[in-house]
Amino acid sequence: MRLVTLICAFLLPTAPAIARSPIADVICAPTDEMREKLLRQFGEVQQGTGLRGPDQVMELWSGASGDWTLVMTYASGQSCIVAMGEHWDGPVYPREG
Numbered sequence: 597m598r599l600v601t602l603i604c605a606f607l608l609p610t611a612p613a614i615a616r617s618p619i620a621d622v623i624c625a626p627t628d629e630m631r632e633k634l635l636r637q638f639g640e641v642q643q644g645t646g647l648r649g650p651d652q653v654m655e656l657w658s659g660a661s662g663d664w665t666l667v668m669t670y671a672s673g674q675s676c677i678v679a680m681g682e683h684w685d686g687p688v689y690p691r692e693g
């Protein structure tokens with residue numbers, strides 16, 4: 597159900613690009629838009645980041661509900677959700693400000 601909600605949240609108001617990957621559908625949107633939706637609409641907070649390459653940052657987002665989202669952010673200004681799930685087991689840091 598969360599996947600359907602997330603897809604609708606990104607597709608209906610803004611029509612972001614959807615790319616096909618061999619693993620699954622990937623939802624992409626401008627980075628600012630992606631972060632805004634994860635924060636405000638889904639109540640997720642960025643928990644950590646890691647460099648994947650000179651132009652790519654992997655971000656882990658999670659919320660108090662236990663949902664989590666793995667986002668790849670590109671230097672081009674696009675971000676893509678590459679995985680998501682439930683039952684996050686780890687600290688959830690509150691959003692600042």
